[in-house]
Amino acid sequence: MMEGKSTRSNSVFDLYGRPPITRAAPLGIQHVLAMLVGNITPAIILAGAVGLSTGESTLLIQAAMFIAGIATLLQLYPVGGRSNFRIGSGLPVIMGVSFAYVPTVLSIANNYGIAGVLGAQLVGGIVAIIVGIFIKPLRKFFPPIVSGTVVLTIGLSLYPIAINYMAGGVGAANYGSLKNWAVAIVTLVVVLICNNFTKGITKLASVLMGIIAGYILALALGMISFSGVGDAGWIAIPRPLHFGIKFYPTAIITMSIMYIVNSIQAVGDLSATTAGGLDREPTDSELSGGIIGNGTASILGSLFGGLPTATYSQNVGIVAMNKVVSKFVLLLAAGTILLAGFIPKIGAIMTTIPQSVLGGATISVFAMITMTGIKLITQDEMSTRNVSIVGLAIALGMGITTVPGALEQFPEWVTEIFTSSPVIIAAIVVFFLNIIVPKKTIDEEKKERQEIADKEKIG
Template sequence: MGGPTFSFNRNADTTSRNFERRTARPSSTPWRSRVPASPAPHPVDELLPPPKLLAYGLQHIAAMYAGVVAPPLIIGTAVGLSSGELTLLIGAALLTSGLATLLQTLGLWRIGSRLPFVNGISFAGVAPMLAIVKQSHPGQALPAIYGALLIAGAAAFLAAPWFSRFNRFFPPVVSGTVITLIGLSLFPVAAGWSQGGNPAAADYGSVANITLAGVTLAVVLVLNRFLRGFLGSISILLGLVVGTLVAIPFGKTDFGALGKVPVFSMPSPFHFGAPTFQLGAIISMLIVMLVSMTESTADLLALGEIVDRPADERTIEGGLRADGAATVLAACLNGFAATAFAQNIGLIALTKVRSRYVVATSGVVLILLGLFPVAGAVVSVVPQPVLGGAGLALFGTVTASGIRTLTAARLDESGNLLTVAVALGFGVLPIAAPNFYAHFPSLVQTVMNSGISAGCLVAVALNVFFNQLGRRGDVEAPELPREREMAAH
């Protein structure tokens, strides 16, 4: 039926000549030109030259470094660790963040989103972990935290297929709101960096710090305006270098830390003791992972729109599995819960560099920073106000991306308009009034004090209420941007 057909001619020579004529290659046409050219890879799968991979990867490190080291610094100080143990804790955070980023970008089996998705230490777990420290006897806090993280990470891994089905609840009216909130919720981080990073410091909020942040922002804007090609796309990294050089004469850089850290350090599993399993700590970490999964889902959807590869159910499932697996691994190697870093999404939106191998390179660099603490100390030389100036551009880009997504949400309909308005209100509340939920149970505080989680939950609920629950026949469901584009054609 489907195989080749053969016709026999009495004249064998004629048959042979016909066959040769059909199969002969014209001498004037090279054989290679007859082979169809393979299609160009999607920008997400593009493998750039090593120098560009390293330069772009270092930009991601600069954008996320402070966020990775802050949680272990806070928890380690609260536990009362020595300077050597604190260095070990920070190194473990960098190492596990790098491993989690590699798992997300390169993937293993059905683990990983295979998008330029940066993973780091979740800030959502800081407050619950501080509560565990207060309730634990000396020397028992970290084992209790790591035991709870083992359970929570495994639960997130197993729940990923079910949780990923929530994708249908994220049309443009929801995803655009959440992307906008991701940017807005990061502005306080940029403001804190711009003021100096440490509220207890004598010069916190000084004119010098804020001026340095402004100079860095101006340098980034000027470089982005006048540079083209490769140099233009690393304007953030160049701005950080220029800002750091400007800060040296004013004494804003501290090179003393370079001589106080070991050159190389191998992680030792369960360095702080065998994990213990306390019900209260486990419940707290399960809530943290639920919040982290909600944020990661929103971040995956935002990233998918930015890189023009929308995150489908399987992509979200792989991304959430990576979060769970990385959290289990982090608990074994003295790290903390892993989740998405929204500031790096802003970097991708600003530079337009969408290759996941760039982010994988940053993961390799993070691993090296974890294994070679002295290298991590070099990165930490960048002053906080310099990071703050660059952060204003990065986080503002995320907010603008969310607003762009909302343009496809048909805000002329009152239901969609109210969904955005109320969800933004709930998302901004923890920023405008940090103590708004101070008298609520800890469970409510954990969820609602995250502006991203609060706004995401409210946006999903209101979208279901206005557009799905008992929807009238004359009201259409909001279209996804890609569906609208196909309909237009």
């Protein structure tokens, strides 16, 4: 179904379907729970790194929820509709503050303060918009082998996050405890049972079912504290330019490079969404609008203290897993996220969910992202040329970022950019190798080997 056509369908599997609220709400809530910790954690990390007061830390966290809600709404319901220039993809994706920017944000904050981060972010958002405008002529450089490699690397890079969650969260006093692993495994088992042995809403909301089961077990084991809920306020209004905004050339260049690379990752996430949920590749206008929408949200975020945003891969995985693509479902999720940006108590309640529960619930989702990447890659022939390009890109991306100090002799800006996420290196390598290495089909490679063998016989 195309944009603008009838929306009478009540199917959750229809992009424009409007299912009953009783069916849509649980599916929307599981999207919120899947992204919540990832969305607020970068703000918490930054607040701690620069020594913000409790009040200012709360403002930074609330800004993260506010901007995530706005960014998601822009993606679901683009400004500009079906025009050539639109803000938003029109696809069922959840946006949030991106972990990929954290090392860069911390480095800039240490040198120039939060105002320097937000200034660089504003310019980075403009760069993303420019990339989005020109993505159509650049689209030929992002065939399935490129976008699929990016998606596959995204999936692989998320596994350590899921395992750390399952173990209780990095820095937790009980990290790796039997309690954490028991809760995580029970959560995962419930997700698998609901997804593979049940029907109806329990199957579609399998992630939510797992979170509920894990939460109940964690509560019984005394792993949940509600002290933060009581301390949280009822209303928090975002404050424009509260943290100020300043522009520094080094910070701007570093952040702009990050936004260019993140735009490539967005191509991968949007491709994974359409391939996993809609069984097709994204259109030029969807890719363009998605990247422009992210840039616009980041510009808006820089004015309110919301950090750089990106498509959320774990939510892409949920769409790929349950095939629920109804934008109405994600509208409920976006509304909840946005509401949490104004009512701290909502976010406080959600943050009582132990990380071991979230880890058990999301690791299967991350696995789906990986498999979606493989699905995209195999749309092209698995020639020696393609296999070597994909393998090398993933090897360098995963290898360099998992070996501490591998680039420590390089300039600081190099380590800031290329060690923040394996997706960055993998995306750059597969992008350029696909352009540089001559294209050969399996038949052409076979013919070439035969010619070599014939020459050896003659010799």
